[in-house]
Structures are given as structure tokens and as C-alpha cells.
Amino acid sequence: MRVIIVCSRNSGKIVPFIQEQGDALSQLGVEVAYFSIEGKGLCGYLKNKKRLLSKINEFMPDLIHAHYGLSGLLANLQRKIPVITTYHGSDINNTKIFPLSRLNMILSVHNIFVSEKNRLKSNQTRNQSLIPCGVDISLFQPTNKLEARQQLSLNADKKYILFAGAFTNSVKNPDLAKSALLFFQDVELLELKGYSRPEVALLLNAVDLLLLTSFSEGSPQIIKEAMACNCPIVSVSVGDVEDVVSGINGCYISSYQPTDIVAKIKQALAFGGRIQGRNRIIEMGLDSDSISTKILNVYNKVLS
Incomplete structure (x- = not known):
């Protein structure tokens, strides 16, 4: 299975919880490639369309997994490869961005919410899951x-x-x-x-x-x-x-x-x-191994 993860790199790097989730999926046998969005706001995101289409043609993914609603909108500008979107909170709680996230929920084949509050606010009842990001408990463990x-x-x-x-x-x-x-x-x-x-x-x-x-x-x-x-x-x-x-x-x-x-x-x-x-x-199954298994199950369900 080949998956492109679409996410922002505006902080200068991919945020750790997205990178770590991708690493955990790779350990389960998923071939993961990253597409980093450059730019801010809806217009800034959509300007990445040409680069994304080039990445899709080069990598030939089975799925696209977008993180945050605006990333999902960019990914959904093409309709050939199914898009799964994870919403992390700011894309639900920000009143200016939420309408765009709602549009993306219609376009995405599956929507993942990291908290129950955000899932309820989205009012999505079909093709959705509650899956928080997992913790690398091999790194984050008690020490002296x-x-x-x-x-x-x-x-x-x-x-x-x-x-x-x-x-x-x-x-x-x-x-x-x-x-x-x-x-x-x-x-x-x-x-x-x-x-x-x-x-x-x-x-x-x-x-x-x-x-x-x-x-x-x-x-x-x-x-x-x-x-x-x-x-x-x-x-x-x-x-x-x-x-x-x-x-x-x-x-x-x-x-x-x-x-x-x-x-x-x-x-x-x-x-x-x-x-x-x-x-x-x-x-609670919030370790990265358990969470990546749940996400892989979503991937398999979408592709089936």
C-alpha cells in the first residue's frame, strides 16, 4: 500500500506527531511519502496544486492522507486518488476555517477526528472515526x-x-x-x-x-x-x-x-x-503502535 501524507511545513519542518505517525505506519509495511505544503491560508495552500499533482504522478499512491482541513481541500482538488483527512482541532475550532473543513468533510472518503468534542461539533455520522494521535512510549517513558x-x-x-x-x-x-x-x-x-x-x-x-x-x-x-x-x-x-x-x-x-x-x-x-x-x-490504546494499527484498518476499509 502506497500513501502520500499531505501536511504543512510552515514551521520549517513537519510537526512531530504527523512524522511519528507516518513512521509507525511505515513499520506496518505502508510505503509512505510526504508532500509538504508551502504557504498560508486557503490561497497559499491551493497554490500547491501543481506540485501535488506532480507528486501523485511520480509516487502513484493508493491513498492520500491529509492532516488538517485545508490540506484536505488541496488534496481533494484531484478526484482520482481517495483522500482521508484527519482534523486536529484548530481546523474545527477556528470559526473562519471550520466552514472550509466542513466542505472538505464532504469531499473526503473518510474523516478522522482526534477528539470526541470535535467529532460531535462536525456533525459527521458516516465515514468517520475517532482516532487521536498516538504517543511513542519507547521515547516518552519515566526516567530518573x-x-x-x-x-x-x-x-x-x-x-x-x-x-x-x-x-x-x-x-x-x-x-x-x-x-x-x-x-x-x-x-x-x-x-x-x-x-x-x-x-x-x-x-x-x-x-x-x-x-x-x-x-x-x-x-x-x-x-x-x-x-x-x-x-x-x-x-x-x-x-x-x-x-x-x-x-x-x-x-x-x-x-x-x-x-x-x-x-x-x-x-x-x-x-x-x-x-x-x-x-x-x-x-486507552493511545500508544503509537495501537493508533497506527487503527489507521491502517481505515486505509484497508477505504480501499476495499
């Missing part, structure tokens, strides 16, 4: 906290909180996180930016907790990665976070009120240990 701090040159005695994104990303709501940290002394908020994947795994073992305050998410990968590393979590109820962390000691769901965020951070710091999140990830 002090050793992780040593490798990252972090203070062994200081309290560290990892913010779930870049401070420049307004959707991640960094102002709320920064305002909450004003109530704490000798606690440093680390920005999740510029780290390699192995370094992110180290960070999740080195910090005292992960903090997510986003206005919008689909199925945030960093939450699942933190769970796989048994890292305590404080998060607002966004995307599928509550479904993933519910009932896990050391994980706390907060409102968007700063006082509530502060209270939940205090609880997480007082918890002081590591959570039992890794078992939950495995039980």
Missing part, C-alpha cells in the same frame, strides 16, 4: 528525575513547571500561566520551544508538573506525552484532556480563573510524586 535535570542543566533543588507551548503562541494562553506564576517564589516556568523530541521527554521527567492553559485544543499531544512519562498535570478542560487524565491522582483540571489555576498548581506541587499516567495511555 535528578538525572534528567542533570542532562538538561537544571537546578536539582528548584521547582520547575513546563508550559505546554511557546510563549508567543496566543492560542496557548501564556498570559494566564505567567500571571499564576506570580504567586509562587522560586518556581520557574519553562517554555516548550526549541527542544528536540528526546529533550522533551527529558523535560517531562525533569519538571514538577506540566501546565496547559490553552483557549483551544483538539487532542494535545503534550498531555499524552506527559502521561506516558508519569508527569503531574494541571490543565484547563479543553479538547480531550479531561477524558485522558480523569481519575489520575496528581492530575488537576482547572477553570480559566487565575485563582483556580494557582490553587491547582499548589495541589500538584504538594502532590510531589509521579503519577500513574503511563498505564492509562496503554489502557
Whole structure:
């Protein structure tokens, strides 16, 4: 089976969760090729049509798997190769993009949603699946906290909180996180930016907790990665976070009120240990091997 994965490269590289999903599918015997979109917005995406058609003629795929609604629209400009589209959240939650995603849902032979909230919002009842992105549990696994701090040159005695994104990303709501940290002394908020994947795994073992305050998410990968590393979590109820962390000691769901965020951070710091999140990830089948098997089943169903 030959599959072209169509996705954006506007950040300078293919985002890790798409690349890792492709790698996992390759391990199952799928021949995977990538088509990277250059440009932003609907017009920027559609300008890639000629290059995509050339890639299709060169690779001769059985399927195209597009990630995000606009990528799907580009892929569906041709009607010869069936298109499967995965929606990751911003393409559902953004009111300007959502109508375009709805159009793409009609054109795609199958639609994959990474969270139940987004699936319900899409109102799709046929030819659809709920399949979050999986976690590479061989990379994201518990390690010794002090050793992780040593490798990252972090203070062994200081309290560290990892913010779930870049401070420049307004959707991640960094102002709320920064305002909450004003109530704490000798606690440093680390920005999740510029780290390699192995370094992110180290960070999740080195910090005292992960903090997510986003206005919008689909199925945030960093939450699942933190769970796989048994890292305590404080998060607002966004995307599928509550479904993933519910009932896990050391994980706390907060409102968007700063006082509530502060209270939940205090609880997480007082918890002081590591959570039992890794078992939950495995039980829910959110490891990359289980997820890639589900996606391969969708591929086979479409081709049959």
C-alpha cells in the first residue's frame, strides 16, 4: 500500500506527531511519502496544486492522507486518488476555517477526528472515526528525575513547571500561566520551544508538573506525552484532556480563573510524586503502535 501524507511545513519542518505517525505506519509495511505544503491560508495552500499533482504522478499512491482541513481541500482538488483527512482541532475550532473543513468533510472518503468534542461539533455520522494521535512510549517513558535535570542543566533543588507551548503562541494562553506564576517564589516556568523530541521527554521527567492553559485544543499531544512519562498535570478542560487524565491522582483540571489555576498548581506541587499516567495511555490504546494499527484498518476499509 502506497500513501502520500499531505501536511504543512510552515514551521520549517513537519510537526512531530504527523512524522511519528507516518513512521509507525511505515513499520506496518505502508510505503509512505510526504508532500509538504508551502504557504498560508486557503490561497497559499491551493497554490500547491501543481506540485501535488506532480507528486501523485511520480509516487502513484493508493491513498492520500491529509492532516488538517485545508490540506484536505488541496488534496481533494484531484478526484482520482481517495483522500482521508484527519482534523486536529484548530481546523474545527477556528470559526473562519471550520466552514472550509466542513466542505472538505464532504469531499473526503473518510474523516478522522482526534477528539470526541470535535467529532460531535462536525456533525459527521458516516465515514468517520475517532482516532487521536498516538504517543511513542519507547521515547516518552519515566526516567530518573535528578538525572534528567542533570542532562538538561537544571537546578536539582528548584521547582520547575513546563508550559505546554511557546510563549508567543496566543492560542496557548501564556498570559494566564505567567500571571499564576506570580504567586509562587522560586518556581520557574519553562517554555516548550526549541527542544528536540528526546529533550522533551527529558523535560517531562525533569519538571514538577506540566501546565496547559490553552483557549483551544483538539487532542494535545503534550498531555499524552506527559502521561506516558508519569508527569503531574494541571490543565484547563479543553479538547480531550479531561477524558485522558480523569481519575489520575496528581492530575488537576482547572477553570480559566487565575485563582483556580494557582490553587491547582499548589495541589500538584504538594502532590510531589509521579503519577500513574503511563498505564492509562496503554489502557486507552493511545500508544503509537495501537493508533497506527487503527489507521491502517481505515486505509484497508477505504480501499476495499
